[in-house]
Amino acid sequence: MFLSIIIPLYNRPQEIDELLQSLTKQRYTDFEVIIVEDGSTKASQAIVEGYNDRLAVRYFVKPNEGQGFARNYGFARAKGDYFIVLDSDVLVPEDYLLHVLQGLERDRWDAFGGPDAAHASFTATQKAISYSMTSPFTTGGIRGNKKHVGQFHPRSFNMGLSKAVYAQTQGFKLARRSEDIEFSIRMINNGFKVGLIPEAFVYHKRRATFMQFFKQTNFFGKGRIDIYKLFPAELKPVHALPAVFVIGLAGLFLLNIVLCLTDGAYPWLAWLTAVGNGFILLYTILLLLHACLTTKNMGVGLLSVLAAYTQLIAYGTGFIGSYVKNVLLKK
Incomplete structure (x- = not known):
């Protein structure tokens, strides 16, 4: 089987x-x-052409339209039986394509996705962010887990589809923001068999700072409402959990302020605040223990707690803001 690997690129030489x-x-x-x-304003042509003697690689330049349409541009020029989409910030293990082929032969997927992991060479922050995006203690656990909630939707950092799928769907309809989820839902709605190949993982070198990670996951939260407007039935309770977490944190913060101002005059308020504080403390302790055991590093475990809170707050605020603006106010 001949494979075409499609990689959109924007300022990442x-x-x-x-x-x-x-x-x-x-x-x-x-x-x-x-x-x-x-x-891109930072062209990578010289770097790509430096691999001509080792890879069958073709390089194209087009005006900026977003990663979804850049992938379509690649699909239209691909020669493979299957098209594999990778983000430019991933690394692939040497047996990645073998696992893809074995998974396709075993499960006969028309389209598939694979999980991601942290490479040993990643920084502590990158490992912490990777943990957060794949942890069962955050919504990341639904992205590439065998026990995912509902129908699995491949994500574009590690996605594959047959030439037949592209011919019928014509690829991505959205340029940015949840374009991969929309495409996955549309593939499924067209009757194609879509699933996970758990062995076909990539190392995803995620955003290097917490501020970049916040902006990215806030974008994801807004994107979930975009998907809801297109496919209302695809909004599940699990998608709203970060928003519930944000509302709970804000409420707990106010409870603690009121408790201090009233000097404990209301026993019920003291009890409610203690329960809330206890829940957050327990969640943080469990999160830290799981992160330390998973990453096998105390420093990365501590950063993972910060990454998890960053992800939940960013996604939750993006979700709430977009829901209020686009659904309640219908702007």
Whole structure:
């Protein structure tokens, strides 16, 4: 089977160099790589062309329209039986494509997704963010888990689809923000068999700072409301949990202020505040213990708690803000 790997690129010359280097080590070699430079100001042409002697790689440049349409540009020029979509900030293990082929042969997927993991070379912050995005203690646990909630929706950092799927769907309809979820739902609605290949994981080199991570996950929270407006039945209770968490934190903060101002004059208020504080403390302790055991590093475990709170607050505020603006106020 011939595979086409499609990679949209925007101002990431170092990342694409690392990704292409990992692709040269694939044990399965019957594939091509299509790089679509989506209006970057930091061109990567020289870096990509430096791999011409090691990879069947083609490089294209187009005006900036967003990663969804950049992938479509690559689909239209791909020669493979299956198209594999990767983000430019991932690294692939040497047996990644073999696992993809084995999963396709075993489960006969028309389209698939795979999980992500943290590489040993990642910084402590990157490992903490990776933990948060894949942890059962945050909504990240539904992204690439065998026991995911409801129908699995492949994400574009690690996604594959057959040529037949592209021919019928014509690829991404959204340029940015939840474009992969919309595409996944549409593939399923078109009757294609879509699922997870758990062994086909990639190392996802996520945003390097907590501020960047906050902006990214806030964007995801807004995107979930975009999906709700297109497919109302796809909004599940689990998607609203970060919003509930944010509202609970805000309420608990106010309870503690009122308790201090009233000097404990109302026993029921003291009891309610103590229960809330106890819940947050227990959640934080369990989160820390799980993060330390998972990452096998106390420092990364501590940063993982910060990453988890960052993710939940960012996603929750994005979800609430977009719901109020686009659903309640109908702007």
